Amino acid sequence: MSEMPKSMSCAEFQAQMPELIGSGASAAEHPHVLECALCRELLQNLETIAEAARQLFPEVEPPDELWDQIELAIMKDEGANGDVPEGRG
């Protein structure tokens, strides 16, 4: 039976975390995570935070006057460019 490689330390694993997570690999299945409760908790915490953050930003309605401002900006823009807008007037 071959000897298992020496486990990495928490510091070594955490130094690799950005690359590991960013690569799309399942960090939860990393050998260190499987045997280390602290790093497993860290990973779970980060996942929970990311998920909670996604729930913080519901869509909201812009102010009614936004379209008026956009129309004005478009008219100025077209005036500056000498364009003749279609479908208007």
Place this chain on the structure above:
Amino acid sequence: MPVKGLGGEEFGAEPATLNGGRPTATQPDTDRDTKGTTVSAALLDRAQAGDHGAFAEIYSLHKRRIYSLCLRMVSNPAEAEDLAQEAFLQLHRKIATFRGESAFSTWLHRLTINVVLMRLRKKGLQLISLDEAMEPTTEERPGRSFGADDLSLTGAIDRLALQRAIDDLPAGYRLIFMLHDIEGYEHNEIADMLNCSIGNSKSQLHKARLKLRDALRDHSREEGRR
């Protein structure tokens, strides 16, 4: 796949992951859009031909999404309004150049992100260098102080504390966190947008998440003392 980060009512429908289960910036309209915002080809044709009414209709379909995107990125209603105005002005200028290589909503989303990034650059946003991002400070050293008093996030997270923690992130960290975790862009896309390396994007995102965890842990401890 339900939209996350774009439509509040559909949040949380998928298991939490750090690198999966998110919308990507290249997904088609049906994934990216909230209900009823798909722009028809006929409407797009009319807008591209200069029909002001068609453009107004496109505005109505996308105003919530674009304004909300701007608001998420800058956390300031007045500035978000200004950015949304600029985004739609840019859309008006460029809509004729849309060729359909990507979904219209994806194209508009990216156009808006570019408007936001231009504004942030004008305001002097500097991304933290890779060296700085990779250098653990004394208080951020990996593996420190993990123990029984660590934040346990199995229950509900204090939304206000999390919102505050996100707002308090250094600008570069916050930007990458928002682009990746909220808007769903991949690291290669973020690196392209921000003209930084993919490694920098990954490391800054990781640091941002750690800072959020630390902030929530501090908040939890403060609450525990009361």
